[in-house]
Amino acid sequence: MIEAAGLTVELGAGQAVREASFVIAPGDRIGIVGESGCGKTMLGLALMGMVPDAGRVSGSLTVDGTQMVGAGEATWQRLRARRVAMIFQEPMAALNPIKRVGETVMEPMMVHLGLGRDAARARALELFREVGIPDPEARLRQFPHEISGGQRQRVLIALALACDPGVLIADEPTTALDANVALRVTQLLVGLAERRTMGLVFISHDLAAVARATERVMVMYGGDIVERGATGEVLVRPRHPYTQGLLSARPSPGNMRATAGRRGRLPTIPGSVPPLAELAPGCRFSGRCPVELDVCRGERPPLRGTMICHRAEEGA
Amino acid sequence: MGYFLFRRTISFVLTLLAVSVVVFAVMNILPGDPALSILGLDATEDALAALREELGLNEPVLSRYLAWIAGAVQGDFGISQSFRVPVSELIAERLPLTVSLAISGMVVTVILAVALGVAAAANHGKAGDWGIMFLSQLGIAVPAFWLSILLVLLFAVKLRWLPPGGFPGWSEPAAAVRSLILPTVALALVQSAVLARVTRSSALEVMRLDYIRTARAMGFSRRRVLWRHVLPNALIPIVTIVGLQFAALVTGTIVIENVFYLPGLGRLIFQSIANRDLPTVQALVMLFAAIVVTANFIVDLLYLAIDPRLKARS
Ligand code: SF4
Numbered sequence: 128m129i130e131a132a133g134l135t136v137e138l139g140a141g142q143a144v145r146e147a148s149f150v151i152a153p154g155d156r157i158g159i160v161g162e163s164g165c166g167k168t169m170l171g172l173a174l175m176g177m178v179p180d181a182g183r184v185s186g187s188l189t190v191d192g193t194q195m196v197g198a199g200e201a202t203w204q205r206l207r208a209r210r211v212a213m214i215f216q217e218p219m220a221a222l223n224p225i226k227r228v229g230e231t232v233m234e235p236m237m238v239h240l241g242l243g244r245d246a247a248r249a250r251a252l253e254l255f256r257e258v259g260i261p262d263p264e265a266r267l268r269q270f271p272h273e274i275s276g277g278q279r280q281r282v283l284i285a286l287a288l289a290c291d292p293g294v295l296i297a298d299e300p301t302t303a304l305d306a307n308v309a310l311r312v313t314q315l316l317v318g319l320a321e322r323r324t325m326g327l328v329f330i331s332h333d334l335a336a337v338a339r340a341t342e343r344v345m346v347m348y349g350g351d352i353v354e355r356g357a358t359g360e361v362l363v364r365p366r367h368p369y370t371q372g373l374l375s376a377r378p379s380p381g382n383m384r385a386t387a388g389r390r391g392r393l394p395t396i397p398g399s400v401p402p403l404a405e406l407a408p409g410c411r412f413s414g415r416c417p418v419e420l421d422v423c424r425g426e427r428p429p430l431r432g433t434m435i436c437h438r439a440e441e442g443a
Numbered sequence: 444m445g446y447f448l449f450r451r452t453i454s455f456v457l458t459l460l461a462v463s464v465v466v467f468a469v470m471n472i473l474p475g476d477p478a479l480s481i482l483g484l485d486a487t488e489d490a491l492a493a494l495r496e497e498l499g500l501n502e503p504v505l506s507r508y509l510a511w512i513a514g515a516v517q518g519d520f521g522i523s524q525s526f527r528v529p530v531s532e533l534i535a536e537r538l539p540l541t542v543s544l545a546i547s548g549m550v551v552t553v554i555l556a557v558a559l560g561v562a563a564a565a566n567h568g569k570a571g572d573w574g575i576m577f578l579s580q581l582g583i584a585v586p587a588f589w590l591s592i593l594l595v596l597l598f599a600v601k602l603r604w605l606p607p608g609g610f611p612g613w614s615e616p617a618a619a620v621r622s623l624i625l626p627t628v629a630l631a632l633v634q635s636a637v638l639a640r641v642t643r644s645s646a647l648e649v650m651r652l653d654y655i656r657t658a659r660a661m662g663f664s665r666r667r668v669l670w671r672h673v674l675p676n677a678l679i680p681i682v683t684i685v686g687l688q689f690a691a692l693v694t695g696t697i698v699i700e701n702v703f704y705l706p707g708l709g710r711l712i713f714q715s716i717a718n719r720d721l722p723t724v725q726a727l728v729m730l731f732a733a734i735v736v737t738a739n740f741i742v743d744l745l746y747l748a749i750d751p752r753l754k755a756r757s
Contacts, residue, residue: 175660200665207662215660220653225675225750234671235661270751286661 133186141403143169158341176203212287216299218279222271229267254285277308294326349411354434372396520726525718541707548630556635560642582636591629645677686742690735
C-alpha cells in the first residue's frame with residue numbers, strides 16, 4: 128500500500144514531480160502516461176527512494192504506513208524488493224552480464240530472505256515457471272547474452288518478484304520489445320498482479336499497452352498529474368487538453384482495440400516538452416495548449432474532479 | 444573456448460620463440476665480438492681466439508642458436524664466465540627471491556589499488572575521492588628508486604623498524620620476510636598509484652550502467668552493490684593493467700634489488716652485464732622476457748574466467 132500526498136521531486140532549478148497525490152492499494156493496476164520528460168520515470172524512482180543524488184523529495188510518501196520522505200538509504204534498502212520492486216526499460220542492459228541469470232534471481236532471496244542456495248534455486252525455478260520462461264532448468268544456468276530480449280524481461284520480472292513485493296513498478300517494460308513479445312509481457316504483468324493481488328504501476332507512453340494493462344490511469348505533463356481516472360474513461364473520453372492532444376495522434380479512441388498490438392507511435396502535439404526549469408509556473412501545458420486562457424501561464428489550475436485545468440469548470 | 448585456448452597457446456609458444464631469436468640475435472649477431480667485449484680491448488689475439496673457441500663462436504650462427512635453444516629447453520644455459528658455475532645454478536639460487544619480491548609486490552599493489560580505487564569511486568566527487576586521486580598522482584610522479592631511498596631513511600635509518608637492505612637467506616624466515624617488506628612497498632606504491640586510477644575510472648563507468656541500478660533496486664547495500672556487482676564487472680581493464688604491471692614489476696626488481704642489496708636475479712643481471720658475462724645475461728634476458736610473456740598469457744586466461752561473453756565470442 129503506497130500513499131503519496133503532495134509528493135514533490137525537485138531537480139536543480141525545476142520540479143520533476145509537483146505535488147503528486149495518489150494511493151496504490153494491493154491489486155491496483157495504475158498506468159502513468161505522458162511524453163518522455165514529463166516526470167513519469169522520476170515519479171517511479173521516487174517510489175523506490177532512488178531519485179538522483181541531486182534530487183530533493185518533499186511532501187508525504189508512506190509505504191505500508193511508514194513515512195518515507197526524509198528516510199535514509201538504509202530504511203529504503205529494507206523496503207526495496209520486499210515491499211516495492213521496479214523493472215526498467217532496457218532488459219538488454221538491466222541484467223548483470225557476468226552473472227548467470229539464475230544466480231541473479233537467487234541473490235535477493237539469499238540476501239533478504241535468508242534462503243540457502245538450494246531453497247533459493249528452487250524458488251527461482253518456480254518464479255521462472257510463473258513468468259513463463261520455457262525450459263527454466265536450462266535457463267537458470269545461462270548468461271544474459273545467451274537469451275532473447277523478451278526472455279530477459281521475464282527474468283527481470285522474476286527478479287522483481289523474488290521477494291514477493293506488494294507493489295511492482297514497471298517503467299516502460301515493453302518499449303524495447305517486439306510488438307508480439309510486448310503484448311505477452313503486458314498480459315503476464317496483468318496476470319501476476321491479479322494472482323498475487325500485487326499493486327502494479329505501469330509507466331509507458333504506449334497508450335495501447337496502458338489501456339490493456341491498467342484499470343486506472345494518471346496522465347503526467349511537466350511533473351503534474353494533469354488528469355486521472357478509470358483507464359477506459361480517460362483514454363476514450365479525454366477531458367484535459369493535454370490528454371486530448373496525446374490521443375489525437377491515434378486513429379480514434381474508439382478503435383484503440385483494433386490497433387492494439389501495434390506499437391504505440393509517439394503522439395504528436397505541436398512543440399515539445401520544455402526543459403524543467405523553463406516550465407511556466409502556472410499550468411505546465413500553457414504555451415503548447417490550443418485552448419489556453421490568460422490566467423493559465425501564471426496561475427496554477429486547481430484540481431477539479433479528475434483534472435487540473437482552468438477550463439475544467441466549463442466542462443471542457 | 445577450446446579454439447581460443449589453442450590459438451592463445453600457439454601464439455604464446457611463437458612469441459617465446461620470437462623473443463629467443465631476438466635475444467640471441469642481439470647478443471650474437473649484431474656487430475661486436477663477444478670475446479673482445481669479454482676480455483677487453485687489450486686482450487691478445489691468442490686469448491681471443493681461445494675464448495672464441497670456448498664460446499663456440501666459430502660455428503655457424505644457426506647451429507649455435509639451435510644448440511642454445513636445445514640447452515635452454517632443458518634448463519641448461521651454459522657456464523657463467525664470471526662465476527664459473529652453470530648459469531642454471533646461479534638462476535636457481537636467486538629465482539625464489541625475485542619471484543617472491545615480484546609476487547608480493549603484485550599482491551600488495553592489487554590489494555592497495557583496488558581498495559583505494561573502489562573507495563574513490565564510491566565517494567566520487569567528495570573529499571575522499573580527491574584525497575585518493577591526489578595521493579595517486581603523487582605516487583605516479585615519484586621515481587621508485589627515490590621512494591626506496593626515502594623509505595630506507597625513514598623506516599630503517601630513523602625509526603629502525605626494518606633493515607635497510609641485504610638478505611639473511613631463507614633459513615631465517617622471519618628475518619627474510621622483514622627484509623623484503625621495504626622493497627615490496629617500494630615496488631608496490633608506484634604501481635598501485637597507477638592501478639588505483641584505473642580501478643576508479645573503471646568502477647565509475649560500471650556504476651552508471653543499468654544493471655547496477657537494478658542491483659540497487661533490489662535493496663542491496665551500497666557495499667554489496669560495490670563489491671559484488673560493480674567490481675567484478677570493472678575487473679577487465681584492471682586485469683589488463685595488472686598484466687602490464689607485472690612486467691613492469693619484474694623489471695622493476697632490477698632497480699629495487701640493487702637499491703636494497705638483495706641477491707636476486709635483478710642484481711645478478713646487473714653484475715653479469717658489468718662482468719660482460721654473455722651466457723648469463725643472455726639467459727636472464729630470455730628469462731625476464733619469458734616471465735612477461737607468461738604473465739600476458741595468464742591475463743588472457745583470466746579474461747575468460749571473468750567475462751562469459753568472451754567465451755561466446757571466441
Ligand atoms: S490550464 Fe489552461 S493552459 Fe493548462 S491545459 Fe487548461 S486550458 Fe490549457
